[in-house]
Amino acid sequence: MTTDLSSDFVVIGSGICGSLVARELAMRGASVLILEAGPRLDRGRLVAAFRNSPRRSDWMSPYPAVAWAPHPIYQPEDNGYLVQAGPYPYPAEYIRAVGGTTWHWAAQAWRLVPNDMRIRSLYDVGVDWPMTYEELDPWYQRAEEIIGVAGAENTGSPRQKPFPMTPVAEPWSMRRFRERLAPEYAVVDNTVARNSRPYDGRPACCGNNSCQPICPINAQYTGGVAADAAEAAGAKLLPNTVVYHIEHDATGHIAAVHYFDPDKTSHRVTGKQFILAANGIESPKLLLLSASDKYPAGLANSSGMVGRNLMDHPSTSLTFYAEEELWLGRGPQSPSSINTLRDGAFRREHAPYRLDFTNINQVFAVTQSLIAEGVYGAEFEKQLRWRAARQCNVKNVLEVLPNPDNRIALSAQKDAMGIPKPEAHYSIGDYTRKGAEDSKPHFARIAELMGGTGLRYSAEGNFANNQHITGTLGMGSDPANSVADSYGRTHDHENLFICGTGLMPTSATMNSTLTAIALALRTADHLLPANASKSAEHAA
Amino acid sequence: MHEFVDAMDAATSGCSRRDLLRGVALGWISSFLPAAFAATAAEDTGGFNALSALLTGRKIDDPTRSRRLFDALVADKASFMSDVAALLDMIRTRNIPVAQLQTALDSEKSPFAALPRAVVSAWYLGIVGSGKTARCLDFEMAMNAQVVGDVLKPPTYCYGGYGSWAVKPI
Numbered sequence: 020m021t022t023d024l025s026s027d028f029v030v031i032g033s034g035i036c037g038s039l040v041a042r043e044l045a046m047r048g049a050s051v052l053i054l055e056a057g058p059r060l061d062r063g064r065l066v067a068a069f070r071n072s073p074r075r076s077d078w079m080s081p082y083p084a085v086a087w088a089p090h091p092i093y094q095p096e097d098n099g100y101l102v103q104a105g106p107y108p109y110p111a112e113y114i115r116a117v118g119g120t121t122w123h124w125a126a127q128a129w130r131l132v133p134n135d136m137r138i139r140s141l142y143d144v145g146v147d148w149p150m151t152y153e154e155l156d157p158w159y160q161r162a163e164e165i166i167g168v169a170g171a172e173n174t175g176s177p178r179q180k181p182f183p184m185t186p187v188a189e190p191w192s193m194r195r196f197r198e199r200l201a202p203e204y205a206v207v208d209n210t211v212a213r214n215s216r217p218y219d220g221r222p223a224c225c226g227n228n229s230c231q232p233i234c235p236i237n238a239q240y241t242g243g244v245a246a247d248a249a250e251a252a253g254a255k256l257l258p259n260t261v262v263y264h265i266e267h268d269a270t271g272h273i274a275a276v277h278y279f280d281p282d283k284t285s286h287r288v289t290g291k292q293f294i295l296a297a298n299g300i301e302s303p304k305l306l307l308l309s310a311s312d313k314y315p316a317g318l319a320n321s322s323g324m325v326g327r328n329l330m331d332h333p334s335t336s337l338t339f340y341a342e343e344e345l346w347l348g349r350g351p352q353s354p355s356s357i358n359t360l361r362d363g364a365f366r367r368e369h370a371p372y373r374l375d376f377t378n379i380n381q382v383f384a385v386t387q388s389l390i391a392e393g394v395y396g397a398e399f400e401k402q403l404r405w406r407a408a409r410q411c412n413v414k415n416v417l418e419v420l421p422n423p424d425n426r427i428a429l430s431a432q433k434d435a436m437g438i439p440k441p442e443a444h445y446s447i448g449d450y451t452r453k454g455a456e457d458s459k460p461h462f463a464r465i466a467e468l469m470g471g472t473g474l475r476y477s478a479e480g481n482f483a484n485n486q487h488i489t490g491t492l493g494m495g496s497d498p499a500n501s502v503a504d505s506y507g508r509t510h511d512h513e514n515l516f517i518c519g520t521g522l523m524p525t526s527a528t529m530n531s532t533l534t535a536i537a538l539a540l541r542t543a544d545h546l547l548p549a550n551a552s553k554s555a556e557h558a559a
Numbered sequence: 560m561h562e563f564v565d566a567m568d569a570a571t572s573g574c575s576r577r578d579l580l581r582g583v584a585l586g587w588i589s590s591f592l593p594a595a596f597a598a599t600a601a602e603d604t605g606g607f608n609a610l611s612a613l614l615t616g617r618k619i620d621d622p623t624r625s626r627r628l629f630d631a632l633v634a635d636k637a638s639f640m641s642d643v644a645a646l647l648d649m650i651r652t653r654n655i656p657v658a659q660l661q662t663a664l665d666s667e668k669s670p671f672a673a674l675p676r677a678v679v680s681a682w683y684l685g686i687v688g689s690g691k692t693a694r695c696l697d698f699e700m701a702m703n704a705q706v707v708g709d710v711l712k713p714p715t716y717c718y719g720g721y722g723s724w725a726v727k728p729i
Contacts (some may be wrong), residue, residue: 072692073686095690095694188722226718348711350724386703393661397616400706
């Protein structure tokens with residue numbers, strides 16, 4: 020064992036939240052060390068890996084797991100890393116690498132709506148957040164300015180200042196949805212961390228339509244950009260450092276973390292403040308792994324809530340052929356939504372949801388279908404063009420309520436480094452299922468307005484996962500039933516902070532990344548308040 | 560036979576009637592030959608080109624691409640060439656319309672039932688094999704990218720200048 024590293028701030032995880040916290044702290048002159056379990060990635064190699072992959076709808080295909088820091092892989096076969104305890108499968112996908120999972124996100128950078136944070140008070144379901152939307156608003160704004168967010172004002176989330184960028188140009192396909200669904204449904208531009216003009220040294224989108232799994236031109240913000248920015252600001256980033264234990268002293272203060280390098284040599288890193296930002300599965304895993312005589316249930320777990328209240332956004336969907344040629348695949352993948360069902364008194368009865376339209380190129384999926392159907396000869400090409408021009412999809416993005424039984428626990432199985440694997444216990448509750456039922460007539464009406472034929476609903480009772488890992492480290496004002504306060508400080512350890520989507524006490528209906536970034540920036544400012552020069556630091 | 564071969568000729572440029580007949584003949588012959596001789600016979604992609612043209616409805620006019628796909632399919636199944644010949648022979652003898660081919664193979668539980676899909680996957684998706692052995696041989700030049708090339712770019716390729724996707728595609 021070596022003891023060779025020390026830093027004022029030790030950040031575990033170099034994803035978008037960990038890296039942006041590190042960047043903030045480093046810019047304010049602090050010594051910051053980021054420990055990242057996975058390797059560095061290279062954009063060019065990722066693009067090549069995707070083009071050469073036989074699994075073009077598997078967004079993980081360019082991101083194989085490394086032996087020392089595995090992440091869940093399901094195709095061509097399950098690597099068994101995320102153990103499934105049931106009763107419903109939770110096949111979460113995430114990337115352990117420098118920059119983390121947002122290498123392959125769709126860059127949807129939504130704010131919540133204010134009522135999302137008060138659903139217990141308003142609708143008698145879930146829990147209230149230990150803060151208000153108004154408190155988070157300036158941090159949302161700052162997050163949007165750092166990562167470069169393009170959006171429209173009509174999506175239901177209030178704001179005090181304009182978006183940094185105007186919405187990304189609407190693809191023809193989405194325009195036709197908007198026009199044909201009006202006035203019954205308002206189809207609005209998605210709020211995205213995608214450039215509608217050159218921004219912060221990165222170019223405007225040029226419609227590569229591979230936002231997932233990789234934007235070839237860096238027109239959407241990723242954790243990779245954030246990690247680069249953190250290093251440029253002076254943070255030290257060590258890839259391939261697999262933190263496996265958090266050490267506390269007799270008073271409960273965190274004293275050090277221990278990591279393995281890929282050869283399984285152990286290293287100890289001391290610090291003054293520790294920030295756990297390893298995602299909603301790896302972070303609770305690490306806290307549970309760090310159990311000691313003083314904390315037999317794991318660190319930060321006096322409430323018993325570490326790993327619990329696992330949430331995501333399940334989806335059901337309808338695929339159909341539009342009456343007219345839309346040709347999905349021109350422009351970015353995720354351009355438009357219907358946002359009017361995100362909130363309302365109905366939340367007492369069933370889950371709210373966003374309705375999301377894909378603009379993902381349909382050629383690969385259509386080709387696979389034709390092959391499966393045994394279509395041959397000239398008919399193949401004819402059908403391929405007809406279907407690729409018309410096939411489209413609408414899905415719901417449903418809220419899941421916090422349920423302590425849905426949780427990440429430690430498995431008895433171990434990975435190649437001898438570290439227990441995470442184990443997912445998950446179910447889809449009635450609240451969410453009722454929300455899915457509620458959306459069905461909307462699916463049907465949308466298809467009708469589009470002159471749809473060949474309607475194919477997702478299989479009954481089958482929910483697709485959106486990889487928005489939420490909860491598991493929920494924040495709250497009561498230490499008896501929450502893991503951290505609204506600044507991410509764990510109730511049990513005053514120098515251990517949490518950043519990431521795990522902090523969110525409810526999942527709401529929107530992709531969770533922007534909210535997690537806003538919370539992380541607020542945490543950074545709490546740790547080390549900005550000085551007067553802060554406003555000059557970022558120039559769009 | 561005539562109807563079948565005429566249809567083949569209409570769909571094929573690099574693949575001639577001679578290739579087709581030779582493909583059928585070589586497959587039949589190779590089924591009686593020791594492995595070493597069969598390997599020599601496998602050098603010939605004539606039958607593969609003929610079956611490919613029939614199944615894809617497209618001209619098979621790129622010998623290099625054809626060879627790469629052929630070699631990959633042979634690597635997955637040693638009997639690929641003779642299977643191709645036998646399937647062609649079956650189609651010819653019974654004059655099976657291509658639209659009914661898969662149904663016929665499936666209903667008869669034919670040993671060649673998986674063959675058309677493997678061939679079409681190679682050409683249209685650029686993918687040979689399945690599961691853990693699947694590999695990508697073509698992406699930009701796969702037929703599915705080519706037949707929509709007037710409207711769409713393969714994913715990862717820039718569609719055009721910013722906002723060029725806002726206008727009606729065709």
